Every structure is written in structure tokens, then in C-alpha cells.
Amino acid sequence: MVFTRVTSGDNPFVPKVIIKRMEVLDKPYESDTAISLLHHIELPYNQNTIAIEFVPLEYTNPLKNKVQYKLEGADEDWVQAGTFRMARYTNLRPGTYTFQVRASNNDDRWNATPTTLEIVIRIPFWQSLWFRFLLLLLLLGIAYYFSTLYLDYKIRHEKLKLEKEQAVDQERARISSDMHDDLGSGLSTIRLLSEIAKRKIQDPSQTREIERISEAAGELVDKMSEIIWAMNSSNDSLENLIAYMRSFAADFLEHAHITHQFSIPESIPNVKLSGGTRRNIYLAVKESLHNVVKHAQASEVMIEVKMQQHSMTILIRDNGKGFDQEKVRLFGNGLKNIQKRMQAVGGQADITSQNGTIVFLDIPLN
């Protein structure tokens, strides 16, 4: 050991600080290794109040030693220790801290390398990333589960509503069916009996009224058949409508001994048409053909169905005497009805007279 006389002002020895002791939650920190030799301490999240006691190793003029410390992560700047050689930190948040402590000798020469101790306050498991991730997954799982429950409930609710509606519809259908049956049975009876009465009367000139009764009853049954066809939703297709109209037209014109020619596309697009729409279109065509048979005095009729991009056109042309567009009132409400029916389906009717009557129906399809 060499003692060197040092005069005031040029003490070259820069003191080192050692950490003498550490307290956690006011209880001494137990460790196998001496605290002064430790570089890294890990503490659980709830042992987060610490006190560190440190001492500079400079005994020239101990009272003139200055100590500074700083806990990286908690202190913004160096803290003067003053004479109190202890740093205290309460309720440290989880994280990594570096406790740095340095001293200066009596000549204010600071140690460039402070003594450091890394302190890690471990995060509680519920703050750890994996836990939060699992929790998120769990919450998402729960949210998903509840959303499926809600969806199930909604679906069941809708189903019940639909079933109820269907039940009401079915009831309505049953009532109307019963009503139709009673009416139809009665009308059929009237018709059959009037036919038998007609047969019994030998003189054909006497049977005109009975003939009319029979016809009227038969027409009513036909009208009700048409209503049943329109109401049946399994008939809601364009294909069905065209078949129904063609079948009626062929039969009707056949009975009236009028030659007929149909031009209908081979393939008909798959378009859904409601019962109301089908009925309007059918009746417009029926009315037109009735006019041909009753008024036109025609021998030939041509019916042409054409498909356009968003619509269908029906052309009914006869070779009859046509009509006087001025005196259209002769047809009663006939032509107006056709136009009204077309309007009801969002289409239009053009009825012109040119070497016969031409009825042109334009029907939009979606």
C-alpha cells in the first residue's frame, strides 16, 4: 500500500459505488450471491417497492463525496443522493429498469461509469401478451357463440313467423277452395240439367234461353278454373303462362273454325311471373281473341310471341275487317280493358287496324 500525499483539488481517484443492500417491500432482499455482485434482479409484480442502499468507496473525505442515482425507466434525470445513501421506489410498474448510481470525490470528479443493477419487475400473467391473446381469443369465442345463438333465435323467429303466415295462407286457400267447390258444383249442376232439358225439348227454336243458361254457367266454371290456375303459385313461370295461353287459343280458335298459326320461341327464359301478372296477360290475350271471333269476321289468326332482352311481345293479327278507330266504342270496354291489363303489368297495348286488327302487347320482364 502506498500512501501518497494528495493536496486538495486534484484527487484523481474516482470513487466507485457499490450497492450494499436492497430491500423489497421493506424486507431485506435475500440472495445467494452478494447484492454487490449482482447485475440483474427479477422480482414478481407484487414485490415492486424497493429500496437500494449504496455506498461510494472513497474515504479521502467521505463527507465531501457526492452521489447521484437514477433508475432508468422511473427517473427522468439523475437524483442527488445527498447524505441519504438510499434510493427508494414504491409501486414500480412491471418492466425493466436499470438502477444507475455514481459518485464524485471531494474534488467533484465524477465516475464516468456508474454502477448498474438491472431490475426487472415481471409482469403479472394477466398482463402478459400470451394471456391477453388467449383472452382475446376467448372473448371472440364467446362473442361468436352469442352471435350464433342470436342468429339461431332470429332464424327460429323468422321461421315461426313464416309458418304462421303460411298457416294463414293455407286457411285462406282452404276457405276459398271450399267456396269455389260449392259454387262450381252448383254451376255444373245448372249446366248439366239445362243440357238435359235442352235435349228433352225437340224444337231447337225453343231452346235458346236454356242454351244461354248452359253457356253462362259453363263460362263461370271456366272463369273459376282460370282463377285457380292464377292462384296456384306452382304455375308462376313464363313457360307455364305461354303453354296455358297457347292451349286456350288453339282450342278456342279451333271451336270457332278459324285457322291459327303460332310463332313461339323454342326456348323460353326462366322468368318468374306472379299469379296476378299471369292472369292479366292471359286475359288480355283472351279478350283479343274474343274480339277476333265476335267482331272481326276473320278466317285466319296469327299469334306471335317474341322474347326481347327485358321484355316479351305478343302480336295477335287477324285477316278480318279491322275496326274503325273512330268508332271504337262498338267494342264496349273491350279495348280499354286490354290496355288496362297491360298497364297493370307495367306494359302497354297497341291496337291498330290495318288489313285486319293488330293487337301488339309489350310486357316488361325482370
Next chain:
Amino acid sequence: MTVYSKKKSQDSMDIISVAIVEDNHDIRTAMELLINGSEGYACVGAFNNAETALEQIPHLLPNVALMDFNLPGGMNGIECIARLKAEFPDMQFMMLTVYEDDDKIFQALEAGASGYILKKTSPGELLEAIRDLHEGGSPMSSQIARRVVAYFQKQAKPNPALEALTSREKEILDQLSKGFLYKEIASNLYISIETVRRHVHNIYEKLHVRSRTDAVNKYYNR
């Protein structure tokens, strides 16, 4: 309920024996009178409910049975047809219906009917229809044709034991479902109207077999 015994034929013309099952009194008696009053036809029995018809028809063995849908009591016309057709496959059944209600008519066709007639039909047409049916021809409207097509298409598993539709039958069905009349189809295919009628009749017979097989399968849960 009136029961007549089988009439012997007086001349060479085939006498068609007809039974009527119809609960509307006026219609039933009118038809009875009409049939008995017409040459070549004989009404061998007229019933107002299915149960009695089921009892008596096996004894009377009519050529053609006219059957109404709604009958009083437990059984309706469709069930009655199904039972009788199963026992007497050669008996022809004609459904009596008020309207051209295709759903109901199709049900009857499935059960064993080979024809249908509207109650409002004029007497002349009624007799004609009975004779056509007896001679192996059947009517089919465009709407019925559409349902028949759908029925045969729906048959998922082609059972080899069941006869499929011939190409001629398919052709006729196709034209019918488009709204062509028998007369038009006959001229399109260069055959007679009777031939068209007979083809339609055969289509119905195949329909019967299939629908019976379906019913049996459904029953035995195969």
C-alpha cells in the same frame, strides 16, 4: 244408391258399363239418366259415398268408373281409386272434377285414374270421354302435362323394373306441356289422334306403377 245388373249387349257395339261415385244428388242422377239413356252405355251402379262403392264395385265390375273427389265419410275419391285400381288394374277410372285444378287432378292420376272430366262438360262430350277411355285413350291438358313431366324428371333413381317413357311418349308429353292440342300433335308427328290418346293413356299407366311403387317404398321405408 241404385244398383243395376249388367246389361247384355243387344247389338255388335260394345256396351260400356259405367259406375258413378258422386255425392251431389243432381249431378249423379243426371249422369245416371244420361248414361242409361244413351246407346252403347249402361250405368251399372251409382253411389254417393266411397265405402259403399268399394263394397259393390267388385261385384259389378264396370268398365269405367266415374269418381268424384270429395265424398262424405272417411274416404275420399282418390283413396277409393287407389284401392280399386290395385285390385282391378284393368278397370278404368275417370276423375270427376269441378275445375281444371291440376294439383287435384294429378293426385288422382297418381292414384290410378286414367282420365278426368269436368262436371260442367256437355253430355255429348261426357259420353265421348267415357268411350275414349274405354278404348284406351286419355285426355291431358297442358297443365297436367307439365306436372307429368316434372314427376318423371323427379324420379331420381331409375328403377330398371319400371318402364321408362318411350321417346315417342316423351315427344308427345313435351308438345302437350307447351300447349299443343292433340290434333296439332297428331299432325306434327304424322299419327292419328287416337294414337296420341293411346300414348297418353300408356303414360298414365306408367305413372300409376311408379306412384304405387313409391307409395310402397315409402311405407316400407326403403
